[in-house]
Each structure stands twice: as structure tokens, then as C-alpha cells.
Amino acid sequence: MNIIVSGGGTGGHIYPAITIIRTIQEKYPDAKFLYVGTKRGLEADIIPKEGLPLATVDIQGFERHLTPDNLRRAGKAMMGVAKAAKIVRDFHPDAVIGTGGYVCGPILLAASLLHVPTLIQEQNVVPGITNKILAKFVTRIAAGTEEAKKHFPAGKVVFTGNPIRREVMSARREESAAAFGFDPARKTVLISGGSRGARSINRAMIDVLVQAARQPEVQYLHVTGKQEYEDVMARLEAAGLDLAQTKHIQVRPYLYDMPKAMAMADLAVFRAGATGLAELTARGIPAILVPYPYAAENHQEHNARALEAAGAARMILNKDLTSERLGAVLTELLSDDDKLMAMAEASRSMGRPEAAADIAEMVLDLASHR
Structure with a gap:
């Protein structure tokens, strides 16, 4: 069985794709995969390290207004479709999966036109333009949220949830706390703006951590992002916070084992990307969400509002942070166990830890009818 998987640009498109691949491999060890991405995206670095073959298509997203550069990009898009068609013909896939990003457009369109079964996995509450267009051509659509279903043809779309790494559910609180030198009996707050960090969250956390230094009953793990780390550390030092003397507060540039951090978290301060939210809800972690304001289609705000409406999170817009x-919202939630527990239950009710397995079954079913 041959399967093409395409998703590019950000980890939010790439890691769900890898999770789906690994899940299919468990069910069908002889399956062969080809990952299709771009040379510019993170996939060019991540996919080879995962031991997966990578083919690339040269394509960029269009600007939202008419520019001369858009004409050049349109030409590249046409060439991209032609190259994508050659990739499909040469690999002879039984199914093609897209998890988001502009590169999915040419490869799924080419596969559909060549009568290969196709599936897109839409992670956000409001789909991007690429998946809205592809919905007219693909065979099936796996929606990460119930709210997303209304944007797609009813006969094609199934609510599956978003795929998450297996380690997210297997990590245990006591072992994870010990790995960070934290006390598993104390409340723990996890702060992260994603792999690249979020300056607005990092800046807002400076005074919060200074105040938290005097309250050792709550532990804080703040992941700044590599590019932001030195600035955050300098600001904390200028504010008089000596982290060597505050063992209940840790500031890290990056975490290679986020599942362990989530396993010990009682509350999270996060952006509102679909993958991060899928992992938080799978574990039932209440959250304070600060959506990235420049995300395509403003999808992070829509994601955050869905969790807030369900009672699983509180949202603070970036401009209001x-x-x-x-600090006020953190204090409110950390001082009210009943409220925090209700949010945790609401979060857990939205989680779909079995999403990867369900999507894998859909793909295998499509491939079997090739």
C-alpha cells in the first residue's frame, strides 16, 4: 500500500501528519509513505529526521490583495500542479492525505483529478482557503472540531478530532514532575507561546512571575521560545527575580518533551493553535488562551472562542493582554478549585485522544476501495 501525505509550513500541519503516518504504520506495517512539502517549510528539516522520504513542490501562498508578486506566485502554482501530478503518477498512491498548508493544494488536486482517493484533515474551527477549495474535489474530510463541519459538504465530512502524539496520553504526573524537579502535589501552571514563542505572552508573564516568586504554593513552567529566551531572562533579572532562589519557577527556551509538561499541568497559558488545543483537551487541562492575532482567517480566535463557549478556557485577546x-485571571482560577475542576471536565469532554486511530481507519478504508 502506497500513501502520500502532504502538509507544510508549520509544526501544526506537520506533526499531525506524522502522527497519522505512525498510526497507519502500526495497523499496516508494510505501508509505504511519501511526504510532499516545500523546501522553505519546517517539513524540509523535520521529515528527513523522521526517516520519511520527502518530495517538494515549489509553491507559496497568495497575498490577500492584487499585487505583481501574486502573478508570479500564480505561475508557480500552475507549475506546482504539474509537478504534483508527476509525483502522484510516479508513486502510484492508494490514498493521499492533506493536513494543511498551501502545498496541499497542488498534490490533493492532482490526486483527485487522477481519481486517487483523497482526505483532508481540517484542524481549525474555521477552515483556510486551501481546504475550502479542496473540499469540492476530495473524497473525505476529517474535521478536528464539530464547528468546522458546517463549512464542508455534509456527505463528505466526519468529526474525528485532531490527531495527537501518543506520548501526550502516556505521560504521568508524578514521573513528569520529578523530571522537572517539581512537587506533583502542588498546582502547576504551564506557559507556552509555541515553538517560536509569543512575545506578548512572555512580556505579560514578567510581572506575573515576579509576584509568583512570593507564592511558592503554585509552580510555574514558562517556555519562552528560543528567540525570546535571552530577552525574558534579562527582563526578569532587571525586575529583581533570582530564579536560582525560586525553585518553584522555571523558565526554559524550549521543551523537547512537552507531553511531560502537560502531564503535570493544572492550568495552561497558551496560544490557540489547533494542535496545542487538541493536546490540552485530550488531557483535560483548563487554559487561558491568547490567540495569535495574525493567523490566517483569524482561526486562532475562532478556536479559542469555541473552547471558551464550552467552559474549557478563558480567552484574552492579544490586544487586551x-x-x-x-495575573488577575490566573489568581481567580488558581484560587477556586471548583471552577478549575469544572473547566477541566469541560476540556476533557472536548478531547479526542482516539482521533489519529479514527483517521487512520478512514484512510485505510479509502485505500482498500482504490
């Missing part, structure tokens, strides 16, 4: 506002 201050140390005072963030």
Missing part, C-alpha cells in the same frame, strides 16, 4: 489582566 497585560500583566495585570493575566
Whole structure:
């Protein structure tokens, strides 16, 4: 069985794709995979390290208004479709999967036109333009949220949830706390703006951490992102916070084992990317969400509002984020166990830890009818 998987640009498109691949491999060890991405995206670095073959298509997203550069990109898109068609013909896939990013457009369109079964996995509440267009051509659509279903043809779409890494569910609180030198009996707050960090969250956390230094009953693990780390450390030092003397507060540039951090978290301060939210809800972690304001289609705000409406999270818009506002919400939630527990239950009710397995079954079913 041959399967093409395409997803590019950000980890939010790539890691769900890898999770689906690994899940299919468990069910069908002889399956052969080809990952299709771009040379510019993170996939060019991540996919070879995963031991997966990578083919690339040269394509870029269009700007939202008419520009001369868009004409050049349109030409590349046409060439991209032609190259994608050659990739499909040469690999002879039984199914093609797309997890998001502009590169999915040419490869899934080419596969559909060549009558290969296709599936897109839509992670966000509001789909991007690429998946809205592809919905007219693909065979099936796996929606990460119930809200997303209304944007797609009813006969094609199935609510599966978003795929998450197996380690997210297997990590245990006591072992994870010990790995960070934390006390598993104390409440723990996990702060992360994603792999690249979020300056607005990092800046707002400075005064919050200074205040938290005097309250050792709550532990804080703040992941700044590599590019932001030195600035955050300098600001904390200028504010008089000596992290060597505050063992209940840790500031890290990056975490290679986020599942362990989540396993010990009682509350999270996060952006609102679909993959991060899928992992938080799978574990039932209440969250304070600060959506990235420049995400395509403003999808992070829509994602955050869905969790807030369900009672699983509180949202603070990026423009409204201050140390005072963030500190007040943290204090409110951490001082009210009943409220925090209700949020955890609401979060857990939205989680779909079995999503990867369900999507894998859909793909195998499509491939079997090739």
C-alpha cells in the first residue's frame, strides 16, 4: 500500500501528519509513505529526521490583495500542479492525505483529478482557503472540531478530532514532575507561546512571575521560545527575580518533551493553535488562551472562542493582554478549585485522544476501495 501525505509550513500541519503516518504504520506495517512539502517549510528539516522520504513542490501562498508578486506566485502554482501530478503518477498512491498548508493544494488536486482517493484533515474551527477549495474535489474530510463541519459538504465530512502524539496520553504526573524537579502535589501552571514563542505572552508573564516568586504554593513552567529566551531572562533579572532562589519557577527556551509538561499541568497559558488545543483537551487541562492575532482567517480566535463557549478556557485577546489582566485571571482560577475542576471536565469532554486511530481507519478504508 502506497500513501502520500502532504502538509507544510508549520509544526501544526506537520506533526499531525506524522502522527497519522505512525498510526497507519502500526495497523499496516508494510505501508509505504511519501511526504510532499516545500523546501522553505519546517517539513524540509523535520521529515528527513523522521526517516520519511520527502518530495517538494515549489509553491507559496497568495497575498490577500492584487499585487505583481501574486502573478508570479500564480505561475508557480500552475507549475506546482504539474509537478504534483508527476509525483502522484510516479508513486502510484492508494490514498493521499492533506493536513494543511498551501502545498496541499497542488498534490490533493492532482490526486483527485487522477481519481486517487483523497482526505483532508481540517484542524481549525474555521477552515483556510486551501481546504475550502479542496473540499469540492476530495473524497473525505476529517474535521478536528464539530464547528468546522458546517463549512464542508455534509456527505463528505466526519468529526474525528485532531490527531495527537501518543506520548501526550502516556505521560504521568508524578514521573513528569520529578523530571522537572517539581512537587506533583502542588498546582502547576504551564506557559507556552509555541515553538517560536509569543512575545506578548512572555512580556505579560514578567510581572506575573515576579509576584509568583512570593507564592511558592503554585509552580510555574514558562517556555519562552528560543528567540525570546535571552530577552525574558534579562527582563526578569532587571525586575529583581533570582530564579536560582525560586525553585518553584522555571523558565526554559524550549521543551523537547512537552507531553511531560502537560502531564503535570493544572492550568495552561497558551496560544490557540489547533494542535496545542487538541493536546490540552485530550488531557483535560483548563487554559487561558491568547490567540495569535495574525493567523490566517483569524482561526486562532475562532478556536479559542469555541473552547471558551464550552467552559474549557478563558480567552484574552492579544490586544487586551497585560500583566495585570493575566495575573488577575490566573489568581481567580488558581484560587477556586471548583471552577478549575469544572473547566477541566469541560476540556476533557472536548478531547479526542482516539482521533489519529479514527483517521487512520478512514484512510485505510479509502485505500482498500482504490
